[in-house]
Structure formats: C-alpha cells, structure tokens
Amino acid sequence: MSKTAPQYAPSFEMNKQIAILAEDMGFDYVFSMSKWRGFGGATNFWDVTLESLTLMTGLAAVTSRIGLIATMQPLLFPPAVAAKMAATVDELSKGRLGLNIVAGSFLDEYDQMGLLPPDYGPNRYRYAREWLHVVKRLWTEDSVTFDGDWFHLRDCKSGPHPVQKPHPFLICSGTSDEGFRFAAQEANYSFVGGVTPEHTKQLSLRMKQIAAEHGRTIKSATTLLPILAETQADAEKQWKYIQDGADTEALETLISYFTRVSRESGKSRIEKMKSSVCYTGRIFLGTPAMMADLIEELVVDAGVDSIQLLWPDYISGLKQFHAEVMPLLQRRQLVLAQ
Numbered sequence: 001m002s003k004t005a006p007q008y009a010p011s012f013e014m015n016k017q018i019a020i021l022a023e024d025m026g027f028d029y030v031f032s033m034s035k036w037r038g039f040g041g042a043t044n045f046w047d048v049t050l051e052s053l054t055l056m057t058g059l060a061a062v063t064s065r066i067g068l069i070a071t072m073q074p075l076l077f078p079p080a081v082a083a084k085m086a087a088t089v090d091e092l093s094k095g096r097l098g099l100n101i102v103a104g105s106f107l108d109e110y111d112q113m114g115l116l117p118p119d120y121g122p123n124r125y126r127y128a129r130e131w132l133h134v135v136k137r138l139w140t141e142d143s144v145t146f147d148g149d150w151f152h153l154r155d156c157k158s159g160p161h162p163v164q165k166p167h168p169f170l171i172c173s174g175t176s177d178e179g180f181r182f183a184a185q186e187a188n189y190s191f192v193g194g195v196t197p198e199h200t201k202q203l204s205l206r207m208k209q210i211a212a213e214h215g216r217t218i219k220s221a222t223t224l225l226p227i228l229a230e231t232q233a234d235a236e237k238q239w240k241y242i243q244d245g246a247d248t249e250a251l252e253t254l255i256s257y258f259t260r261v262s263r264e265s266g267k268s269r270i271e272k273m274k275s276s277v278c279y280t281g282r283i284f285l286g287t288p289a290m291m292a293d294l295i296e297e298l299v300v301d302a303g304v305d306s307i308q309l310l311w312p313d314y315i316s317g318l319k320q321f322h323a324e325v326m327p328l329l330q331r332r333q334l335v336l337a338q
C-alpha cells in the first residue's frame with residue numbers, strides 16, 4: 001500500500017502475461033485472491049480487482065500445465081452453484097483447479113452487498129464447514145439430500161463431477177486457531193506464517209500434527225515477498241523507497257477495520273501494518289544467493305511444502321527470480337531444471 005510502489009490495474013492481459021511467464025518458468029501454480037472491496041486511499045488500493053474464479057477460467061484457456069488456484073468465499077455462492085462452477089473450471093482446465101476457501105476476512109465486503117447475516121463473524125467457520133461438506137458431497141455423490149443449519153438440499157444433483165478425484169485440491173489460509181483447525185480437517189494445503197524458518201517450521205509441524213489427530217495429512221505453504229538486489233543494503237534501500245511512499249489513508253482504513261472487529265488474528269496484522277506497507281507474507285530483502293539460502297532452509301530444514309511468492313511488480317519480479325535465483329536452486333537440486 002504505497003504511492004511509490006508500481007501502480008497498475010489488474011487487467012486480464014496482465015494476468016495472462018504473468019501466468020504464461022510463470023508456466024514457462026516451471027512454477028507449479030498461480031494463485032488469485034478474492035476481493036470485493038478495496039481500501040481506497042491515494043492508490044485506490046485493491047479498489048479494482050477481477051473476480052477470482054472467472055479470472056482463472058480465462059487463464060485456463062491460455063495455459064496448459066500450471067495449476068490455477070481461485071479463491072472462493074462460501075457466503076457469496078450457494079454450494080450447488082459453487083460445486084458446478086468449480087467442476088466446470090476443473091473440466092475445462094483438465095484438472096488444474098485448486099480452491100482457496102476464505103470463510104470471511106473482511107466482513108465489510110458482505111455488508112456493502114446486504115449479504116452479511118447477523119452473527120456471521122463468530123460463526124464463519126461453522127458456516128464454511130457446512131458449506132464445504134455439501135460441496136464435497138455434490139462433487140462425489142449422484143444425489144444429495146441434506147438438512148443443516150444453513151443449507152437444505154433435496155435430491156440435488158450436480159454433474160459433471162470434477163476431473164480431479166475426489167475433488168479439486170483445497171487450500172485454507174485462515175490464521176485464527178479456528179481457521180487452523182478448519183484447514184487441518186478440510187484442506188489439502190494450509191498457509192503458515194513465521195518470522196524465521198524455525199518459527200515457520202513450528203507452525204507447519206503444528207498444522208500437520210492437528211491434521212494427523214484427525215487422521216489426515218496436509219501440506220504447508222508460506223508466503224515471501226522478495227526484494228532482490230546486488231547487496232542487502234541496496235535491497236533495503238529499494239524497500240525504504242516503497243515504505244516512504246506509504247498510502248497512510250489505505251493503511252488506516254485497514255487498521256480501523258481490524259481494530260473494529262477486534263479479531264484475534266487481526267492483532268498481528270495491525271502490528272505489522274504499523275511498520276510496513278505490506279501486511280501479508282514475509283518481506284525478504286537481500287541478494288539472490290541469500291534468497292536461495294532461505295528457500296533451502298524453508299524447504300529442507302523446515303519441511304515447508306510450497307512457497308508462494310509476491311512481488312510489487314510481478315513481471316519484473318518473475319523475470320529476476322528466474323534469471324538470478326532459479327539457477328542457484330537448480331544447482332542445489334531444489335527445483336527441476338527448465
């Protein structure tokens with residue numbers, strides 16, 4: 001959220017270019033967020049966003065290998081509609097869809113639409129659980145009859161079933177204790193944070209332990225935002241330039257939201273936003289070699305299964321990562337040669 005960060009509108013053409021670059025470079029997936037209300041400010045931060053699943057549908061048609069992760073918010077799609085939409089994208093992408101389930105990050109998004117039920121906040125994971133239970137049944141059974149707290153289906157049919165069996169892979173990126181439990185019980189991947197590789201390792205082990213207690217296995221992922229330069233001091237300088245342009249109005253909007261809802265998982269975000277224009281992912285400032293070291297630590301020592309990368313500018317960021325970090329990872333046999 002910075003006036004001195006690259007500014008762009010997320011057009012389909014731009015997303016297409018990013019997805020094709022990432023596919024050619026050997027990345028496993030592209031991941032799109034679901035965002036229905038931005039944070040304004042001088043940068044109009046996230047005021048313009050493309051809908052996630054329809055974006056992935058378009059990207060499926062212009063790529064052939066890369067995984068496509070769309071984010072879905074259960075409150076916005078009745079389960080029978082969501083099940084068929086996801087099965088459709090899984091069919092046309094030949095089994096490449098993943099779904100990131102967001103139970104409710106910013107409830108103002110729903111409120112502005114008149115779609116926020118009373119008491120949704122504290123019940124959001126119960127709602128998401130029931131929603132996902134129904135969606136999973138529609139993906140795997142010929143007919144579903146169900147009577148729950150929120151959903152009622154009678155002989156409901158949903159064909160085709162997804163190409164991936166039993167269903168597209170699922171991600172949950174909730175960071176509260178309840179979000180963590182939801183991921184462990186329902187998802188195939190969960191995002192964990194952590195300020196050091198050791199911290200990330202502990203969170204990843206805890207997630208896997210909770211999943212094991214429910215007779216399941218789960219993979220962990222973590223997010224990095226690299227700023228790479230020839231020296232660490234240069235990378236720090238680049239970051240300081242972005243940090244100095246902080247869009248304080250957009251940041252304030254976000255901080256006031258998290259303060260108002262006083263959600264446990266929002267507290268660490270507030271702290272992070274007070275010192276940084278980026279509230280998600282771990283910011284890494286250093287040389288390509290230092291980045292390769294960190295990835296090795298995370299993958300080999302901390303046992304993290306997947307690393308998601310964010311950049312202020314995805315096209316130049318991807319190209320730099322490919323030219324300067326990928327060869328180091330290949331030499332260490334951490335990625336397959338392209």
Ligand SMILES: Cc1cc2nc3c(=O)[nH]c(=O)nc-3n(C[C@H](O)[C@H](O)[C@H](O)COP(=O)(O)O)c2cc1C
Nearest residue numbers: 033034071102104105106173174175176179191265
């Ligand atoms: C990798 C990642 C992706 C996320 N994607 C979205 C998203 O697309 N839309 C959204 O509203 N929230 C998104 N979130 C927020 C989480 O789903 C979640 O609401 C937040 O971490 C707060 O956790 P809690 O809901 O368990 O309290 C994302 C979080 C992470 C770590």
